[in-house]
Amino acid sequence: MPDATPPPSLLDDLLARLRAARLASAQDPFGDPVLLLALAISRRLDDGSLDMDGLEGLVQYLSDDAAAGRAKRLAAYLGHVPGTxxxxxxxxxxxxxxxxxxxxxxxxxxxxxxxxxxxxxxxxxxxxxxxxxxxxxxxxxxxxxxxxxxxxxxxxxxxxxxxxxxxxxxxxxxxxxxxxxxxxxxxxxxxxxxxxxxxxxxxxxxxxxxxxxxxxxxxxxxxxxxxxxxxxxxxxxxxxxxxxxxxxxxxxxxxxxxxxxxxxxxxxxxxxxxxxxxxxxxxxxxxxxxxxxxxxxxxxxxxxxxxxxxxxxxxxxxxxxxxxxxxxxxxxxxxxxGLSLAHTHFRLNSAQLHNALRQRLEITTSPDDLSLRRGLLGQINAALAGVETQTVDFGGLFAEQASAAKLMMSIAQIVKHVDGSIPIRFLIAETETGYTLLAALWLAKHFGVDRHVEISPLFETATALERGERVLDEALRSPHFRDYLRQHGRLCLQFGYSDSGRYVGQLAASYLVERLKLRLAELLKKHGMADLELVLFDTHGESIGRGAHPKSLTDRLDYLFPPQARYALAKAGFAVREESSFQGGDGYMLFGTEALAQSTIARIAEHAFQRPKDTEDPIYAEADYGADFFATVRREFGELVEDPGYAALLGGFGPGLLEKTGSRPSARQSDMGGPLRITHPSQLRAIPNNAILHQVGWLANSLHGLGRAAAANPELFAELRERSPRFARALAMAARAAECSDMGVVRAVIGTLDPGTWLDRAAATARPGRQELLLSVAAPLDAVGLQAPLWRMFRRLQADHLALRAAWPELPTMPERLVLLHALRLSLIHRLWLLAVSVPEFSPRHGATPETVIRRIFALDVEPALELLRQVFPAAPDPVAGLDFHEPAGRDSRTSYAREHAEIFEPMRRLFALVRGCSAAVSQEVGAFG
Structure with a gap:
């Protein structure tokens, strides 16, 4: 009797192959289970047992499953019980x-x-x-x-x-x-x-x-x-x-x-x-x-x-x-x-403020020059003593060129003509000197809105977090700034995790932010400002890797403003107003339905009305250990950021994995057209930087450096994980990051960018014509020369992570279905590249050559490359086909490139759409973009 058991599904078969490859790698440390699975998928496409329709169905299925899991996590995150x-x-x-x-x-x-x-x-x-x-x-x-x-x-x-x-x-x-x-x-x-x-x-x-x-x-x-x-x-x-x-x-x-x-x-x-x-x-x-x-x-x-x-x-x-x-x-x-659905926050960069005052007050001294800082502060204080208010009208606003002045004038017109009942927050990014705050005050006074504007520095960069106390001290030495704060009755501060997380690591950033908050009481008392209300605004994304806690909204709020810090400021007599960001479509889902919004507000209200208590937490008793631990994390991650291999990991094809998810670009563009080759993380904005880490399978900004820090005292590390709520809450961030990270995935990404991988495949293939294509992929990868820095950086990541797993054996691992998604996408990228090197030669067009087109496709800048190829190889049918012109036809002049479109360009388009589809599924698995 024939076997009535249905054949295993594609998903079950691939998961079984992955398990087998992982088991084999435990015995053979030189194997790479993720690349092996990618190769198995590619071979199934070659032998016809898998086609593009099947792949599209698989990606859709995995994406839908990831979405279902995300929905469950969202309800649990908010403490929402359906039906209650x-x-x-x-x-x-x-x-x-x-x-x-x-x-x-x-x-x-x-x-x-x-x-x-x-x-x-x-x-x-x-x-x-x-x-x-x-x-x-x-x-x-x-x-x-x-x-x-x-x-x-x-x-x-x-x-x-x-x-x-x-x-x-x-x-x-x-x-x-x-x-x-x-x-x-x-x-x-x-x-x-x-x-x-x-x-x-x-x-x-x-x-x-x-x-x-x-x-x-x-x-x-x-x-x-x-x-x-x-x-x-x-x-x-x-x-x-x-x-x-x-x-x-x-x-x-x-x-x-x-x-x-x-x-x-x-x-x-x-x-x-x-x-x-x-x-x-x-x-x-x-x-x-x-x-x-x-x-x-x-x-x-x-x-x-x-x-x-x-x-x-x-x-x-x-x-x-x-x-x-x-x-x-x-x-x-x-x-x-007031007369708005919500209060209003304006934001600009400190450099824009400095430029506006350079024009108006002819202050040419750089605020970054520490040797001239005292004189600069004297200049701005003298200007504040004699500032004259200027009337604002729409004509002046239209004619104004300086961004900061234009913004302050806009506020003046909103206060005058729209709503003057609620103060407007004026957030200043990259505030690293007290001069910036005094410059903002001068501009507000100049345009007559100092009573309506709450000036708030954003402490986000490593420099700002380190100097935050000094920045405030410089501003508070000014009698004009102290009078301004008394007028409002509050001091507003913003803390960010974008740049700090990008350059010092998320966990180290949280320590620096908390330390700065704790120092506020002493600083304000020193300047006789102990009666001020403190407004502490923490901005971040709603995903692991950008500062928002992944476990629950309750944990997130306690992570951003730990109970001990709340108690310390309350004990010092300060009223505190907390603020927290809900960012973009991902963050808005916490208000996605009436019930979810009520659950979100309920968790916020529970936190806000919780009476600060003096709860003993051993991490504060072990203050030296805590300081050393987070300093080690910061140092190790800082060295990783400066490692050329880290930039190569982010920029090899990372930006190409991401779709545009807002109204500004992810990275700066090069003058030659196409994406700029990333040579340092600073060339990427913070959100795509973090999103790329999700996509390459290693959330370094929440993990790296922890191994070295934990290895310094593994016993105390384990004890504090068990006994310290503050330490455990921070490490829960790393635990979730580990669920979204896998060394095998990173190794496979690096292996894909390594010409040696393609040479090994060329040596092993028996498929006719395949060896030449594989060698054609290896050559441009070799020319870019990323493999040496990438493998050096990988060894850095691996050594630290091995140390972390030794100190923390229970650290979670990436689930199989997410590993499968990464392997599937790498297989798609491999197929895409093999098609790219199959493109026929063509003469330079608009400065593009076959070599530059291949480089763009290898960087996954696929859509512009395909558009160029469609122009070079038009698919339009021959307009004179079937007509007799009484002479022998010139075959080349009437050639259609329909075959290239059908066999190369259209498959490339579908493959790239699936690559981006996998990226969307990975975002669903992680829980957000960025």
């Missing part, structure tokens, strides 16, 4: 605020009121190129996380093109769900208060958590955002807020009639203003805009004063407690956010 109403967690938070001990009396009303009316946390929506999924796919993953059901199969997993307007639309959708969740929090707070203080509950205006956005206002590293774009988007945010208010008030009938009428007037005026913003400004269109902004300013409202009395009147006229509750919730959201 998230509002219950918000009610529990509110109940604890009213009565911390269920068996004890409630807190005094004044205590409750002060605790909920002070903003203690802000969720900041940022953009950047992290929209790694089509919006529809992201929505389906969020739905799956909410319901607990698997997302549908056949989803599109590769990123879709995104421009600034699409970034803004996705951010707004997430912010709207966040605002709804904040309303649920406010309702829970009111409900808990009403049960204890039935006559006073509605006199509270809770705003413990707010939302903020820099989408459309962040010009650091971007040239696609003009002042007119910023103004248009800010008017849109105002319009959305007013529309939301109107919709919320609609069911309240006559009690809210006056409010709705005033909002309707404002909406009409804001609509006229937004319609007047030019797509591309010229003097006439800016003149028209100015007329609309000024003429309709009062009707459009520029603050809270026009509506707050109407809210109070509506509350007094409310027919019952249900209507009063609705009005109180709506009023609280309005009071917390």
């Amino acid at each position: 109403p998230p509002a219950a967690a918000l009610e529990a938070v509110a109940a604890r605020l009213v009565r911390p001990d269920p068996l004890d009396s409630p807190v005094p009303f004044a205590t409750f009121k002060s605790s909920v009316e002070r903003t203690c946390f802000a969720a900041v929506f940022t953009a950047h190129p992290t929209f790694s999924l089509p919006a529809g796919t992201g929505a389906k993953l969020a739905d799956a996380a909410t319901t607990g059901e698997a997302p549908p199969r056949g989803l599109a997993h590769r990123p879709a093109p995104v421009d600034l307007r699409e970034e803004f639309a996705q951010a707004n959708a997430a912010i709207l769900r966040g605002r709804d969740a904040l309303d649920q929090l406010a309702e829970a707070l009111f409900g808990a208060a009403r049960a204890v203080w039935p006559d006073r509950w509605h006199t509270v205006t809770p705003r413990p958590v707010v939302l903020t956005s820099w989408v459309g206002y962040d010009t650091d590293g971007r040239t696609d955002i003009g002042w007119w774009d910023t103004l248009k988007l800010r008017l849109d945010m105002k319009r959305h807020q007013l529309q939301r208010l109107s919709g919320q008030l609609e069911p309240l009938g006559e009690a809210a009639a006056a409010l709705r009428a005033r909002i309707a007037t404002a909406l009409e005026a804001v609509g006229r203003q937004a319609a007047a913003v030019p797509v591309k400004p010229d003097p006439e269109s800016v003149q028209k805009l100015a007329g609309e902004m000024v003429l309709h300013r009062e009707a459009a409202m520029t603050g809270l004063s026009a509506l707050m009395p109407l809210f109070d009147a509506a509350l007094a006229a409310a027919p019952d407690d249900a209507a009063r509750m609705q009005l109180a919730v709506i009023k609280a959201g309005f009071a917390a956010h």
Whole structure:
């Protein structure tokens, strides 16, 4: 009887081959299981047992499975249990605020009121190129996380093109769900208060958590955002807020009639203003805009004063407690956010500030020259003493050339004509000297907005984190800066993990950030500023490798601001407001549905209202060990960054593995066309840098250096992993990184770039004509000469990782399905390269030669190369075919290149699409892009 057992599936067969290859490599350390699997896939394509349709189906299947796993992790990350109403967690938070001990009396009303009316946390929506999924796919993953059901199969997993307007639309959708969740929090707070203080509950205006956005206002590293774009988007945010208010008030009938009428007037005026913003400004269109902004300013409202009395009147006229509750919730959201869906963060680079003051004050001294720093600070302080305020109009804004001045003038016009009720944060990237902060203050005073602007340095680079205390000290020595801070009552600071993670490593960066936060109390007391509120904004991505903790949102918040640091600042008498970024499409998924948004706000509220405690943690008792451990990680990773082999790993074909996931490029372009050959990580932006590490299978910025650090004292390392929550939480970052990393994958990537691999294949092949092609691949790889630095760098990685596994035997490993994805993609790249060297010779075209085209394809810059090849080898049919011209036809002049298109160019296109499809699946497995 024939065997009725169905043949094993393609996936099962490949996984079995991978297991066998891994087992064999345990006995044969010279084998490479990932490359062997890639070769097995290639041979199946050669013998016809596997075709492109089968490969496409396999990549789709793996991508869908990865998406299902990501949806489950998202729900677990937020503590969301499908079927359980998230509002219950918000009610529990509110109940604890009213009565911390269920068996004890409630807190005094004044205590409750002060605790909920002070903003203690802000969720900041940022953009950047992290929209790694089509919006529809992201929505389906969020739905799956909410319901607990698997997302549908056949989803599109590769990123879709995104421009600034699409970034803004996705951010707004997430912010709207966040605002709804904040309303649920406010309702829970009111409900808990009403049960204890039935006559006073509605006199509270809770705003413990707010939302903020820099989408459309962040010009650091971007040239696609003009002042007119910023103004248009800010008017849109105002319009959305007013529309939301109107919709919320609609069911309240006559009690809210006056409010709705005033909002309707404002909406009409804001609509006229937004319609007047030019797509591309010229003097006439800016003149028209100015007329609309000024003429309709009062009707459009520029603050809270026009509506707050109407809210109070509506509350007094409310027919019952249900209507009063609705009005109180709506009023609280309005009071917390002003005339916008979210608060506003502007951002620019310190160099732009320095340039603006060089023009206006003729300060030519470089802020980086330490020998002249004292004189430079004296100059700017003298300028602050005599600064004159300049009136801003739209004509001046149109004519201004300096980026920083243009940004500050935009703020002046927004404050004057759009909304002056909520301060605007002015974030300055790469702040490495106190002069930068004083320069920002001079510019704010010069344009008359110092009362409306919260100046905040971004401490992100290694230099900034090291000098952060000195930077603040330099600024605080200025009486003008101290007066400015007293005027606002707070000091705002931003901490980043992009550049710090790129150059010193994620774990070392977290230590440097915490150390700087802990030193703030002493520094501010030294300058007599102990009564300031501290605003501590941590920015990062939502994935492993960029500073956001992968275990849970609760762990992430404690990782960014450890309980011991919270307690130390509270003990020193400082009120602290925490802020955390939710970045791009990946971060927005935490607000992807109503239930997920409520779970996110619940975890934030639990964290924000957690009373700081003096919890003993052994890592602080072993302060010398902790300092040495993270210093070792930093040193080792810093040496890796300077290793030419590390740049070769990132740049060999790494940028080509990534799709564009936002509205700015991943790397700078070369003058010769095509991508710049990466010779140092600084040539890549931070997010694609980290994304490439995901794609090459080694998250070095979260792993490297830990082996050397752990090996210094393995016993204490193991003890602190068990006993120290702070240390364990940091190492959980490394554990997740290890799940996304595999030495075999890195070895296979390097082997692919090594001409020796291709020579070995050429020696072993028996397939007719294949040896010549394999030799043709080896030659250009040999010319690039990456193999020697790559293998040296690999030995560095391997030695450190072996030391880490010796000290930490339980460290996770990459799951088989993710290893398979990497092997599958390498097989596709190999096939792509074999086709590339099959392209017929052609004469130089637009400066391109066959050699330059092959180099571009080897760097996976495939689409432009294919476009050029389509021009060189047109596939159009012969227009005179079948006609008789009474003479012998010139065969060459009428040749069609349809065969080259069918056998080379179209397969290359499909292969490259699958390469990018695998990259999308890897991003799903890791959990984000960047």
